[in-house]
Amino acid sequence: MDNKFNKNKNILVNMMRTFYQTKQANLFGEKTLEQKYLELINGEYNFSNEIEVLDRIDWDFKDFTTQYLTHTFHSYPARFIPQIPLTFVKLFTKEKETVLDPMCGCGTTLVEAFLNNRNSIGNDFNPLATLITKVKTTLIDEKEFRYFNRKLAVMKRYLDLDYRRVDERINNLPNRKISKIFNRVVISKLEAIRETLLEVKEEGHKDLFDFGRVALSSTIWSLVENGNGIDVDNLFLKKVKSMQKELNKMAKIAKNVPEVKVICGDARKLEIKTNSIDLIVTSPPYVNALDYYRAHMYNMLWLGMDFDLFRKHEIGGHSHFIINRFRLLSEYLGDMLRSMIEMNRVLKKDKLCVIVVGNSSLEYELIESHKFFAEMGKKIGFKPIKTIFRNIDKTRKYTSADIGKIDDEYILVMQKLDNTDVSADDDNFISEVVREQMISFREQIKKVQGTSIRGRKPTKERLLKNIDKISEAIESIPKDIKIKR
Ligand SMILES: C[S@@+](CC[C@H](N)C(=O)[O-])C[C@H]1O[C@@H](n2cnc3c(N)ncnc32)[C@H](O)[C@@H]1O
Incomplete structure (x- = not known):
């Protein structure tokens, strides 16, 4: 009986896995692009073949399903599509090996x-x-969800009677700024939800507390985007319901629950073993x-x-170095070099480090970050293996055109050859590399100015000033690359 049950369960799990990893089969039996892609990454290869497989993938992933399971929990700016990490996870790791994202976003x-x-x-x-990351990768059992749903049902029953406490609630808000953007009804309801979640925590259900906070945060995000006129409690309850559904599906798909560790820390100083x-x-x-804190300030x-x-x-x-934006570039390069030194330190020898980044622009000049990163990589024990170009969906809201519109993306694949002998705190080394990179950037700008003019036409004099600004930025590198204490 048990065997039969297990067999049926396995069949069901496999069917669900196939369903969520592929789109429904084409009615005429023709394979979809997504199915062909999955066949490719599920094949067995040896190392050099796997690198070749990368060339056979259409990296634009046009019309692929990107919102499934817990990926649907919460919006997050500039996240990458799941097929990028999926490809490398499938091709370059085995089950139970460890994958790291040092700037993991959502x-x-x-x-x-x-x-x-x-x-x-x-x-x-x-x-x-x-x-968000913790909640998306933490399974919660049915019994816990039943307790949570009972708690929310009680909250809903008393919610409308609860308006009398609105003044008290406004006074108790975690921050006064938020009372300015929502009306009194919305504030009262959001606070009632927050109070219920605090009770859930006090009653010892920490994972549910975090789960509820992600649902609340996502609700607030929708309100900020769409205005006050929304039915707050129903929006929240609907969000909770859909999140429960997706997490339950994920529980059925995950084979043996793997280990997950989420750290709130600085990529320039990882608390991870060498x-x-x-x-x-x-x-x-x-x-x-874009400033990530600004995108989610209210939640x-x-x-x-x-x-x-x-x-x-x-x-x-x-938000800093407003007068000379090229100082921002040296600061950025310094921070990224420190982060890459840390990536090298924690990675095992011969393993891959994949960095996905788009071009941006500063003062009408094109910044090809992936090229800077590949050069840095060579100095710290990485071997750049290939750079993959992909078009991205231009309708995605990354940033404003004034700041630097991003409509393409590069996937830099590097292999760790050696342990680097420099440390991420070595300010002299960081200064030296950034200086070298900024000087070669200035030489490039001297040949052609305005490499990233989009729309507006600055004068030639204005563009020539960029060369002086870069020189000035080079002078202040030792100061600008220092980590702020
Ligand atoms: C492009 S997003 C990553 C998105 C992610 N790939 C995803 O799919 O959600 C870049 C991330 O870098 C993080 N970040 C910025 N400075 C950081 C630092 N000093 N240490 C660690 N993370 C940092 C931001 O908070 C943001 O989440």
């Missing part, structure tokens, strides 16, 4: 590692990012592209998260 890499039975570590300085990682897949922030405030520390250490944030 945990796309970790979810794909989880679904394919790989252990994973995610690190990000943004506390909202690590909360030579312990089998694969890194990550996408760092773009220089000057973070409501969850009582302190984003000041994150703002101070955020890589690529565009």
Whole structure:
């Protein structure tokens, strides 16, 4: 009886796995592009073949399903599509090996590692990012969900009677700023939800507390995007229901639940053991592209998260060096070099480090970050193996055109050849490499100015000033690359 049950369960699990990893089969029996892709990455290859397989993939992944299972939990700016980490996880790791994303954002890499039975570590300085990542990779059993649903049913029953406490609630808000953007009804309801979640935590259900906070955060995000006129409690309850459904599906797909560790920390100083990682897949922030704390300011405030520390250490944030934007570039290159030294340290020898990044622009000049990273890699024990170009969906909201519009992406694949002998704190080494890179960037700009003019036409004099600005930025490298304490 037990055997029969297990056999049926396995069949069901396999059917579900196939269903969620592929789109429904074409009615005429023809394979979809997505099915062909899955066949390719599920094949057995040896190392050099796997690198060749990379050439047979259409990296644009046009019309592929990217929103499934826990990937649907929460929006996050500039996340990459799951097929990027999935490809490398499948081709370059075995079950139970460990995959790292040192700037994991909302945990796309970790979810794909989880679904394919790989252990994973995610690190990000943004506390909202690590909360979302943890919740997307933590299974919760049915009994716990039944307790949670009872709790929410009681909350819903008394919610409308509860408006009398609105003044008290406004006074108790975790931050006064948030009382300015929502009306009184919305504030009262959001606070009632937050209070219920705090009770859940006090009653000892920490995973449910985090699960509920992600649903609340996502609800607040929708309100900020769509305005006050929405039915808050129903929006929240609907979100909870759909998240439960996706997590239950994921529980059925995950074979033996792999280990997951999520760290809220700095990529320039990873709290991870040396030579312990089998694969890194990550996408760092773009220089000057967007401030992550700004994108989620209201949800973070409501969850009582302190984003000041994150703002101070955020890589690529565009709120500093307003007068000379090229100083931002040296700071960014310094931060990325430190992060790459750390990636090299934690990765095992011969394993791959995959960095996904787009071009950006500063003062009308094109910044090809992947080229800077490949050059840095060579100095710290990595061998660049290939750079894959992909078009990305231009309708995705990355950043404003003024800051640097991003419509293509590069996947830099490097192999760790040696342990680097430099440390991420070595300011002299960092200064030296950044200086070399900034000088060669200036030489390039001297030949042609305005390499990234989009729309507006600056004068020639204005563009020539960039050369002086870069020279000035080079002078202040030793100061600008220092980590702010
Ligand atoms: C492009 S996003 C990563 C998105 C991710 N690949 C995903 O799919 O969700 C870049 C991430 O770098 C993080 N970050 C910025 N500065 C950091 C730092 N000093 N240490 C760790 N993470 C940092 C940001 O918080 C952001 O989540």
